[in-house]
Every structure is written in C-alpha cells, then in structure tokens.
Amino acid sequence: MVNSTSTHSSVLDHIRGPIISQEPAFRLIRATAQKEWKLVTLNIGSNILGAFSEGATLGVIYLAVEVLSSQTVDNFNWSQIPVVGASSLLTSWLNGLPSTGVFLSLLVLAVILQSLQGLTRFLNQLSVGYFAARCRVIVTTLIHSQVLRMSFSCASGYKVGDFTDYAAQGPIAIRTEIEETSSLMIGSLLSITYLAVLVRISPILLIAVVIMGFLITFLQKGLLPRIRSGSRNVSKSEVEISKRIIEDFQGLRLLHTSGQLGEAESRLNAEMGQLELLLRRQIRRMAIVGPISSLMPILAIAIIAALSLLLLGSENNSVLPSLVTFVVGLQKVGGRMNIMTSNLNQLANNSGRFQRLNAILRSDDKQFRRVGGKKFRSLEDSISFRAVSLRYAAETPLVLDNVSFSLPKGRTLALVGASGAGKSSIADLMIGLYTPTSGCIMVDDRPMDRLDISTWQQSIGVVSQDTFLFNATIADNISFGTPGKRRSEIIEACISAQAASFIETLPEGYDTVVGERGYRLSGGQRQRLSLARAILRNPELLILDEATSALDSRSEQLVQQAIERFEHDHTVLVIAHRLSTIVGADQIIVLDGGKVVEKGDHGSLIAHRGVYWSMWKNQSFTLQDSSMEIV
Numbered sequence: 001m002v003n004s005t006s007t008h009s010s011v012l013d014h015i016r017g018p019i020i021s022q023e024p025a026f027r028l029i030r031a032t033a034q035k036e037w038k039l040v041t042l043n044i045g046s047n048i049l050g051a052f053s054e055g056a057t058l059g060v061i062y063l064a065v066e067v068l069s070s071q072t073v074d075n076f077n078w079s080q081i082p083v084v085g086a087s088s089l090l091t092s093w094l095n096g097l098p099s100t101g102v103f104l105s106l107l108v109l110a111v112i113l114q115s116l117q118g119l120t121r122f123l124n125q126l127s128v129g130y131f132a133a134r135c136r137v138i139v140t141t142l143i144h145s146q147v148l149r150m151s152f153s154c155a156s157g158y159k160v161g162d163f164t165d166y167a168a169q170g171p172i173a174i175r176t177e178i179e180e181t182s183s184l185m186i187g188s189l190l191s192i193t194y195l196a197v198l199v200r201i202s203p204i205l206l207i208a209v210v211i212m213g214f215l216i217t218f219l220q221k222g223l224l225p226r227i228r229s230g231s232r233n234v235s236k237s238e239v240e241i242s243k244r245i246i247e248d249f250q251g252l253r254l255l256h257t258s259g260q261l262g263e264a265e266s267r268l269n270a271e272m273g274q275l276e277l278l279l280r281r282q283i284r285r286m287a288i289v290g291p292i293s294s295l296m297p298i299l300a301i302a303i304i305a306a307l308s309l310l311l312l313g314s315e316n317n318s319v320l321p322s323l324v325t326f327v328v329g330l331q332k333v334g335g336r337m338n339i340m341t342s343n344l345n346q347l348a349n350n351s352g353r354f355q356r357l358n359a360i361l362r363s364d365d366k367q368f369r370r371v372g373g374k375k376f377r378s379l380e381d382s383i384s385f386r387a388v389s390l391r392y393a394a395e396t397p398l399v400l401d402n403v404s405f406s407l408p409k410g411r412t413l414a415l416v417g418a419s420g421a422g423k424s425s426i427a428d429l430m431i432g433l434y435t436p437t438s439g440c441i442m443v444d445d446r447p448m449d450r451l452d453i454s455t456w457q458q459s460i461g462v463v464s465q466d467t468f469l470f471n472a473t474i475a476d477n478i479s480f481g482t483p484g485k486r487r488s489e490i491i492e493a494c495i496s497a498q499a500a501s502f503i504e505t506l507p508e509g510y511d512t513v514v515g516e517r518g519y520r521l522s523g524g525q526r527q528r529l530s531l532a533r534a535i536l537r538n539p540e541l542l543i544l545d546e547a548t549s550a551l552d553s554r555s556e557q558l559v560q561q562a563i564e565r566f567e568h569d570h571t572v573l574v575i576a577h578r579l580s581t582i583v584g585a586d587q588i589i590v591l592d593g594g595k596v597v598e599k600g601d602h603g604s605l606i607a608h609r610g611v612y613w614s615m616w617k618n619q620s621f622t623l624q625d626s627s628m629e630i631v
Contacts, residue, residue: 023358023361023362024357024358024361024362024363025139025173025174025177025354025357025358025361028135028138028139028142028174028361029135029174029177029178032131032134032135032138033131036130036131036134039127039130039131039134040127040131042123042126042127043123043124043127043128043131043182044185045123046120046121046123046124046127047120047124047185047186047189048189049116049120050117050120050121050124050186050189050190051189051190051192051193052193053113053114053116053117053120054117054190054193054194054332055193055194055196055197056109056113057110057113057114057117058194058197058328058329058332059197060106060109060110060113061328064106064107064110124182124186128178128179128182131178132174132175132178132179135174135175135178136171136174136175139170139171139174139357139361140167140170140171142361143166143167143170143357143360143361144167146360146361147163147166147360149368149369150366150367150368150369151367151368151369151433151434152428152433152434153367153392153433153434154366154367154368159243159246159247160243160246160247161239161242161243161244161245161246161247162239162243164242164246165238165239165242165243165356166356166357166360169235169353169356169357170353170356170357170360172353173350173353173354173356173357174357176346176347176350176353177347177350177354180343180346180347180350181343181347183339183340183343184340184343184344184347187336187337187339187340187343188340190332190336191333191336191337191340194329194332194333194336195333197329198329198333223285223288223345226285227282227285227286227345227348227349228348228349228351228352230278230281230282230285230349231282231348231349231350231351231352231353232351232352232355233278233352234275234278234279234282234352235352235353235355235356236352237271237274237275237278238275239356240271241268241271241272241275244267244268244271245268248264248268282349286345286349369453370449370453371452371453372452373449373450373451373452373453374446374450374451374452375451375452375455376443376451376452376455376456376459378459378540379409379443379444379459379540379541379571380409380444381408381409381444381445382406382407382408382409382442382444383406383407383430383441383442383443383541383571384404384405384406384407384441384442385403385404385405385406385426385429385439385441386404386439386440386441386442387402387403387404387438387439387440388400388402388403388404388429388436388438388439388440388441389401389402389403389436389437389438389439390422390425390429390434390436390437390594391437392434398437398594399420399422399425399594400422400425400426400429400436400594401593401594401595402439402595403422403426403439403591403594403595403596404439404596405587405589405596405599407571407573407587408571408586409571410569410570410571411571411572411586411587412567412571412572412573412574412582412584412585412586412587413572413573413574413585413586413587413588413589414573414574414575414576414582414585414587414588414589415427415573415574415575415576415588415589415591416576416579416582416588416589416590416591416612416615417590417591417592418592421591421592421593421594422591422593422594422595423575423591424545424575425594426573426591427462427543427545427573427575429441430460430541430543430573431457431460431462431543432448432453432456432457435449443456458481458537459539459540459541460539460540460541460542460543461533461534461535461537461539461541461542461543462534462542462543462545463527463530463531463534463542463543463544463545463563464530464544464545464546465527465545465546467518467526467527467529467530468517468518469514469517469518469521469526469529469530470514471513471514471515471516471517472513472514473508473510473511473512473513473514474503474506474509474510474511474512474514474529475487475490475510475511477514477518477529477533478490478493478494478529478532478533478536479533479536480533481533481537482536482537485536487510489536490510490532490536491510493532493533493535493536494510494528494529494532496532496535496562496565496566497528497529497531497532497535497562498528498531498561498562499525499528499529499531499532502525502528514529528562531562531563531566535562535566539570540570540571541570541571541572541573542566542567542570542571542572542573543572543573543575544563544572544573544574544575545575546575546576546577560581564584578619579612579615579616579619580619582602583602584602585601585602586601587599587600587601588600588601588602588605588612590605590610590611590612590615592611597610597611598610598611598612600612
C-alpha cells in the first residue's frame with residue numbers, strides 16, 4: 001500500500017516539481033491515493049504487466065521473422081539468437097520443434113500476449129477512471145464546502161461567476177491531470193521497455209533514438225512555457241466571460257429598463273473576440289509538436305535502414321529479424337513519444353484551470369467562519385454592544401465608531417439615519433456576518449465570539465428589502481432552515497404574515513413553484529413570504545432591515561400589521577427608512593457617520609428637537625406635500 005502511493009506521488013513530484021506538488025490540489029490527489037490504494041496498486045500493476053507483454057511481443061516478432069527468413073529452421077540453433085538465448089528452457093523447447101510448430105506456437109503466443117495487453121489496458125482505464133471519478137466527487141464537494149466555510153466578509157469579495165467557474169472547471173482540471181499523468185506513466189514504462197529491446201539488438205542504432213528524443217525535448221522545452229502562459233490567459237479570459245454572462249442574465253431587468261442590451265452584447269462580443277484570438281494562438285502552439293514528433297521516427301527509420309546493413313551485416317543469420325524488430329520497436333518508441341508529448345501539452349494546457357483550482361482550495365489567504373464555542377439556547381437578558389467599532393478592510397475608514405447600546409429581551413430597538421450611517425453594519429454584526437474591529441458584543445453575559453455561531457444564527461429571523469427565494473415551492477421556501485415543520489404550522493405562519501390570502505389564490509397553492517429568485521411573485525408577496533419564514537422559525541431575535549421600504553402602500557400596510565403582531569412577544573431590531581413605522585419602538589438610536597448621536601423613544605427624541613426631530617419634520621412635510629398633490 002505504501003509503495004503504490006509513494007510511487008504515484010513521486011511521479012507527480014517529478015512531473016510538476018516539489019513546490020507545485022505541495023499545492024492543495026496535489027495534496028488532495030495524494031490523500032485520495034492513500035485511501036484508494038487498491039486502485040493505485042491495480043493501475044501500477046497493470047502498467048508493469050502491460051510493459052512486460054509489450055516487450056514480449058517484440059520478442060515474438062523477432063522470432064517469427066527469424067522463422068520465416070531461415071531456410072534451415074529445423075536444425076537451427078536457437079541459443080544463438082539474442083532474444084532467446086537468455087532462456088535455456090525456451091531454447092531447448094524451440095530446438096525440439098519443427099518450423100511449422102514453432103511458427104504456430106508463436107502465433108498462439110502473439111494472441112495470448114495481445115489478449116494480455118488488452119486486459120491491462122482495460123484494467124488501467126478502469127482504475128484511472130474510478131480514481132478520477134472519486135477525485136472529481138471529492139473536489140466538487142470540497143469547493144462547495146470551501147465556499148460555505150468562508151466568512152461572509154471573505155466570500156463577499158468574490159463574484160458569483162467566480163464561484164460558478166470554480167465549481168465547473170475544478171473537477172475538469174482534476175480529471176485531466178489524473179488521466180494525462182497516468183498516460184504519461186504508461187508511456188514512460190513502455191518507452192523503457194522498448195529502449196531495453198533496442199539496446200539488446202544494437203546499442204549503436206539507439207543513438208538515433210537518443211537524437212530524436214533530444215530534439216523533441218528541446219522542442220518541448222521551448223513550447224511548454226508558452227503553452228502554460230497561454231493556458232493561464234485563456235482561463236482568465238473564460239472566467240471574465242463567465243462572470244459577464246452571469247451578471248448580464250442576473251441584471252436582465254436593469255439592461256432592459258436602461259436600454260443597455262446593445263451595449264451588453266457589444267461588450268461580450270469584444271471579450272469573445274479576444275478569447276478567440278487567445279484560443280487560436282494556443283491551438284497553433286499545441287499543433288506544432290505533433291507533426292514534428294511524427295516525422296522524427298520516419299527519418300530515424302530511413303537512416304537506420306541504410307545503416308543497418310553496415311552495422312548488422314556481419315550477422316547474416318539475424319540481420320533481417322534484428323532490423324525488423326528494431327524498426328518496429330523504434331516506431332513504437334516514436335508513437336509513445338508522440339503520446340507523451342500530447343500528455344505534456346495537455347498538462348501544460350491544464351495548468352491554467354489547475355492554478356485556479358489551487359487558488360480556491362488554498363486556505364492561507366482566506367478567512368473562515370469560526371467553529372466551536374458554547375451552543376446558544378435562548379436569550380435570557382439582553383444583547384449589548386460595548387464600544388464596538390468596525391472597518392471592512394484595513395485600508396478603509398471606520399463604518400462604526402465606538403457604538404454602545406443594549407437591546408433587552410422582548411423589546412424593540414430601531415436604528416435610523418442617513419444612508420451609510422452604519423445601520424446595516426450593526427445588523428450584520430448582530431447576525432455574526434462580521435466581527436468587530438474593536439469592542440465586543442455581549443449576548444447575556446457571554447461574548448458573542450464565544451458562542452457557536454451556527455446555533456446563534458439559527459435563532460435569528462431576518463426580513464430585509466432584498467428577499468431571496470429559491471426556485472422551489474412556496475412551502476419549501478417558507479420552511480427553509482426549519483426542517484420537519486408540518487403543513488399546518490406553515491399555513492399558520494403565513495396567516496400571521498398576511499400571506500395566506502394571496503397564496504390560496506394561486507393555482508397550486510403552497511405547492512406553487514416561485515421561479516428563479518421568486519420572480520413569479522410581486523415584491524410585497526416575496527416580502528410576506530420572508531416574514532412567514534421568520535415567524536415559522538419563532539426566532540429569539542427578529543431583524544427587520546428596511547423590510548417595507550420598497551413596497552407599495554397596501555403591501556406595506558399588510559406587512560407592517562403582521563410585524564406589529566409579532567413584535568409583542570419577541571426581541572426585535574428594526575432598521576427603518578420611514579419613521580412612521582417605528583413610533584412604537586421601545587428605543588430609537590440615531591446614527592450619523594457610524595456614531596450614535598441620539599437615543600431615546602419617539603416622544604423624548606421629538607421633545608429633544610435634534611437630528612431625529614429634523615428627520616421626522618422633513619418626512620412629515622414630504623407626506624403632506626404628497627397628499628396635497630394627490631388631492
């Protein structure tokens with residue numbers, strides 16, 4: 001087991017180099033090889049057996065030509081033949097057979113060897129295919145897990161197109177690497193076998209093979225770096241195109257409403273033109289090696305045919321079989337070199353995809369969700385921010401600066417302020433999407449960073465203006481995150497969220513599929529489903545992030561009524577745009593530039609006649625003006 005795995009790893013190290021072979025994707029292959037050692041052993045064993053049968057086939061060719069060319073085969077001394085003389089048992093057996101018996105025996109042996117060769121190919125492809133399939137499953141799940149393990153701040157630095165490309169191209173990169181490396185291993189073993197036979201026949205003629213190999217190696221040395229560089233450029237261009245297409249599809253509504261469909265098509269056409277240019281350059285690079293590699297054996301054979309009479313002419317009994325066997329062996333060496341050249345080209349061409357796979361699998365340049373901590377059960381007292389500051393990156397300014405407040409259990413806290421004041425940042429910190437740059441967040445008497453983040457987030461319900469729905473049924477969307485809920489409980493949550501009335505009018509009711517991101521529903525309907533999802537969870541903390549700001553007056557009224565009924569028995573954090581929706585909040589915090597500038601309830605803040613009073617007055621005048629215009 002250990003020998004098989006180490007052999008496989010050493011081949012990879014030799015091909016890719018000791019530094020590259022330490023990359024995550026290669027560690028994954030090695031780890032899988034250790035677990036799937038039976039497949040690795042079968043692969044190596046079939047390779048060795050295939051090389052042996054190939055060498056034996058050349059021996060059979062030599063003997064068959066010897067039988068056909070010798071006129072005194074019945075009395076021929078087989079011990080004089082280089083290929084046979086090494087075995088006394090084989091020599092005595094052949095010396096005792098008539099020429100017809102020898103030739104028929106060689107035919108049977110040739111069939112057996114080719115059958116063995118076919119079996120080894122089957123076992124090789126089977127073991128490689130099974131191993132590649134296993135690695136493909138592992139790498140796909142690993143990419144998915146890697147993305148989900150990232151902290152939200154880390155994951156938000158990527159585009160959806162990046163993640164989609166990683167998931168699509170990563171398994172292809174692994175499969176290509178394994179299959180081409182396996183083929184390279186087979187080619188190496190067979191080439192060694194062929195060379196051993198050629199050396200046995202004539203070491204001098206082998207110089208032609210060495211020259212041919214040197215020329216091909218020189219050609220590869222010049223081309224492979226260019227192929228790798230071209231692969232990286234092609235991969236980079238493909239990723240940009242993938243991201244462009246995904247963004248255009250996601251933003252179809254914006255493209256239509258802004259009249260930018262033509263511009264979007266022009267941008268993509270320009271990028272596709274650049275990709276075609278890169279692909280053509282890459283195809284030219286990869287197409288050069290094959291014809292030259294194919295020409296080398298023919299040139300070598302022509303030279304050998306001329307030289308063989310001089311080098312082997314004194315050995316009259318073996319000149320023809322030696323020449324034929326040498327030429328056949330040389331052709332096979334040339335063929336194998338062509339295949340190995342193709343393998344190296346494919347590995348070089350795969351380097352761009354493999355580099356991106358390593359980029360997503362690396363952990364040293366990413367931040368991950370913390371794991372462990374005390375499981376959260378229930379909120380007993382309050383949630384407190386103590387001198388909390390936050391910046392999203394070291395080079396960016398603070399978005400929250402020394403913020404302190406307390407949200408007691410069963411109370412409603414509202415955050416108000418201009419756009420960019422830090423309201424959503426407080427909500428994100430409370431959910432656990434980000435960690436404070438300084439200060440701490442206390443849940444009862446325990447710092448939040450000592451809680452198990454998953455159990456804490458499972459106790460929170462979030463309703464925001466940007467509601468995400470899966471392309472699934474209404475019932476499945478509402479029960480997301482709360483498996484095992486009965487249909488009656490789902491219906492009760494929908495009634496509480498003022499959503500049951502419109503759901504019942506749909507053709508399939510709760511089994512209606514809402515479409516991609518819920519496009520078949522209106523904004524108000526999506527919002528009420530989001531609220532029903534939060535109500536079904538019965539959260540310890542409900543966060544309303546401007547949940548009604550994008551709704552029409554009727555939808556806003558329905559959602560607001562549902563929220564008010566739900567607020568009575570729950571702890572609620574409200575981010576409000578319309579101040580009229582938070583008049584009944586127990587505490588209102590006014591933010592400006594990431595700092596708390598005012599605190600209090602609605603009455604006290606109005607009496608204070610500060611920032612909140614100015615905001616209230618402006619919104620009141622705006623409402624009055626709107627009413628007059630309508631009248």
